[in-house]
Amino acid sequence: MKKLNKIIMLLVAMMLVLTACTTDSNPQDNGENITDETYKNIMFVVTGTLGGRTNNDDVLAAITDYVATVDGNVDTFECNMDASLYESTLMQVAETGEYDLIVTGFGTMIEPVSNTAERYPDQKFLIFDTQMDFSNGANSNVVSVQVLQNEGGFLAGALAAQLTTSDAEYANGDKVVGFVGAMESTSILDFLMGYIEGVNYVDPSIEVLYSFVGNHTDSALAKELGLSQYQQGADVVFAVGQNGLGVAEAAADAGRYLVGVDFDYSERLETTNKDAASKVLTSVIKDYRGMVYPMLEAINEGTIEWGTHSFISHAEEGVYLVNNDYTQAIVPSEVWSEYESVVEELNSGNIKVSTAFGASTDEIDKVKSEAKPQ
């Protein structure tokens, strides 16, 4: 009797395995969907996690709004920053052939997307916040989109430089501003290059201190680096990375200013830490919704060519600096009008900001060397 049970169990297990196989190895039926040129079923492969009011949540909101207009559906998969999952997940999703479009983002996804796109040429991909290599017809089933975040860094640098020489309440006499990045990644270096050029645009004799935490989680070390820069005379520090709250803490301790990134620092801090919120000059925000939504529409309408890259500039509102009550309380009015003239100049396209994307180490080092007072 016991033996019979075991055999039945085995049979059931085998049936389960077999049915799993059949659903997987049947992409032909769904392949027709793709040639339909309507993009309804979307898979969003998230590198990190959802639900932290992070960039990925903004992207998901953009996709959700988009699929509502075409009566479609969006599924998500969270990789939890586990890089070993990136490529295997993309491969599995592409293998099912159920999705008209796979959306994913950030520089760490370049290679996984490239490999998957090569293996599944009928699958379409949208990758945001990074630039793919489209030379020699590679990745012809992918589009990538980026905002010119270096322009955000440029404006933050310009405002910081104008404030450090002004008579704002917590500005000191030293011509020094700071920058604390999470890691020396291309994306963060892009912010740094814009920041240095923005400072130098206003006054090349201002020094820019910059340091990197070395990871995305150590907020206490970020605080230490911030404190160290404030002690060396910086009165504004631009914190770029997920551990920026540590630098905000340093700003509150040192009684100096902070420029945040990714979300509105003053809004986040004002309910629990008013003192820290009042030191937030502004936050540079990449509009992920503004980055992804127009791309989805363009893809659906067929107005975008596959195998191309798009930039969304500050003038097109891809990136912006928060201007709220805290900003206005900190910045003296004559400084603000100076700053606005820089914004106009940038939007008119008269200023070309260097970027770390696609730049060689020498080019990046050249901009870094301009951080010293000239």
Added chain:
Amino acid sequence: MLDYIFSLEFIFAVIRMGTPILFVGMAAVIGAKADILCIAYEGMMLFAALGGVIGSAYSQNLAVGAIVGLLAGLVIAAIFAYFVLYLDTKPLLTGLALNTLGTGGTVYVVYLLTGMKLDTSSLASLRFPTIHIPVIKDIPVIGSIISGHNLLSYVAFIMVIVVWYLVFKTRLGLRIRAVGEDPAAAASVGINVRRTKFIALLISGLIASMGGLFMSMGYMPYFTNNMTAGRGFIGIAAQNLGRGNPIITMIYTLIFGASMAIGNTAQSFRLPSQFASMMPYLITLIGLVVIGARNKKNERRLHESISRKSKV
């Protein structure tokens, strides 16, 4: 650069950065005396850090927050002790598992409570106060060095004396050392080996949890995702370099703190950031080589004297 090393800010930075490592170092001293390889301090610290934030945010009482935090860390220590001592699992693997639970589990709890996964900045949690010692703070130089630190930094330095006293001067300390050095001999004189090791691990977990509390209620005013960032391991390294002596362990934690502070400032002088973050580990490696070489030398000397005696 040099004037920074002789500045007050430098000393404060060393103590700030040394405090969590000092707690873990002291915890590791007790663990080492009981001869248990415990690497679960990261997990204990993370849970204690989060527990303290949640406890203080919902009760608006610092003491309640501290107790909740310590209990959270203690639970992890108890799980570790139970698995290792009573279920005979490998300490290394158990520690790894609990550290992974610490990074993942805390984020899960944060998400359940706040709907966000990165930090608890939306919770109005409390922090331990900075202490200005009445009379001492008015003494020139010394006063400004000794006064004005976070309450938990003082506790950390007091803990060095407490641990030294506990290990070397109390009956419990004697038993812990006995079960650590020779469990069979200890058992033969009627010491319950498992229970003594269990108690040692709980005390160890309690001290490490204070390091966790410092991270989220002193150093920073919130819990952030994986905020201990390897401090639990640097504390263990300090214990190893101090070879189980609380005082020497403390000196090594201060050396670690100093090397990190110098590395942070050196970054502004264009030292590569990768080099700065490598510093504590480099010092550990050098220290281990020096200690290893010294041990070898002592061993050789012992051999020589024995062979000389046998010739006579």
